[in-house]
Amino acid sequence: MTAQLNPHGDVAVLVPAAGSGVRLGPGVPKALRMLAGEPLLVHAIRRVAAAASVRLIVVAAPAAEIDAVRALLAPVAPVVVVAGGAERQQSVAAALAAVPDDVDIVLVHDAARALTPPELVESVAAAVRGGLPAAIPVLPVVDTVKEVGPDDRVLGTVDRTVLRSVQTPQGFRHDVLATAHATASDPLTDDAGLVEKAGIVVTCVPGSEFALKITRPLDLVLAEALLGVR
Numbered sequence: 001m002t003a004q005l006n007p008h009g010d011v012a013v014l015v016p017a018a019g020s021g022v023r024l025g026p027g028v029p030k031a032l033r034m035l036a037g038e039p040l041l042v043h044a045i046r047r048v049a050a051a052a053s054v055r056l057i058v059v060a061a062p063a064a065e066i067d068a069v070r071a072l073l074a075p076v077a078p079v080v081v082v083a084g085g086a087e088r089q090q091s092v093a094a095a096l097a098a099v100p101d102d103v104d105i106v107l108v109h110d111a112a113r114a115l116t117p118p119e120l121v122e123s124v125a126a127a128v129r130g131g132l133p134a135a136i137p138v139l140p141v142v143d144t145v146k147e148v149g150p151d152d153r154v155l156g157t158v159d160r161t162v163l164r165s166v167q168t169p170q171g172f173r174h175d176v177l178a179t180a181h182a183t184a185s186d187p188l189t190d191d192a193g194l195v196e197k198a199g200i201v202v203t204c205v206p207g208s209e210f211a212l213k214i215t216r217p218l219d220l221v222l223a224e225a226l227l228g229v230r
């Protein structure tokens with residue numbers, strides 16, 4: 001059944017889905033790769049649409065796949081589909097341009113984090129609603145981390161207690177994200193990085209193991225196993 005979004009919600013979710021998935025190996029663009037019989041993008045959008053305060057979802061699709069993505073998502077949830085760009089940051093900027101001014105909170109969420117629970121979407125949005133300009137979901141780093149020189153020589157051991165692995169959705173006050181994108185120079189892999197560069201405080205909230213980013217073939221195997229858990 002097609003999900004209904006909340007017309008009184010205060011959240012727009014941007015879903016960059018225009019990447020090709022080089023690290024996953026040859027095939028269709030990553031957002032359209034199958035997981036348990038459905039494309040990753042369908043898994044992702046179904047979960048975002050189930051979050052109670054979401055009013056608008058904007059997907060940045062590969063330019064050649066816009067019609068296919070519209071048709072794919074029509075039975076899942078009402079979404080706006082725009083053409084993505086060559087870099088993730090351009091895809092996010094294209095999606096952001098489709099968000100009306102009266103939406104207060106904007107979340108940016110990788111399609112590749114297809115199993116992210118609606119609860120995480122809500123907890124990030126709630127952190128911004130509670131007064132933070134920017135909030136990102138994180139997990140502790142579990143491996144020992146080394147700094148290594150060009151000749152593979154270990155230069156030192158990094159104190160992992162001060163490190164976090166960062167996930168999406170990343171949440172922002174609409175004006176904060178808009179300003180960060182308008183003034184961005186170098187492409188970065190996450191939106192919080194742009195906001196940090198603009199001197200705005202970014203705050204961590206607890207992430208979820210289910211929000212893993214499907215990047216390599218092994219991640220598809222892990223994701224399939226996780227689908228059996230919840």
Ligand code: CTP
Pocket residue numbers: 015016017018019020021022023024030031060084085086087088089091092110111112113213214215
């Ligand atoms: N993305 C995007 N536009 C791009 C590049 C990436 O919208 N030009 C999106 C991807 O579709 C993905 C998210 O950003 O949902 C995170 O990127 P990543 O996991 O790196 O996906 P890909 O770029 O597709 O993978 P790879 O780097 O292995 O090619």
Ligand code: MG
Pocket residue numbers: 019
């Ligand atoms: Mg990429």
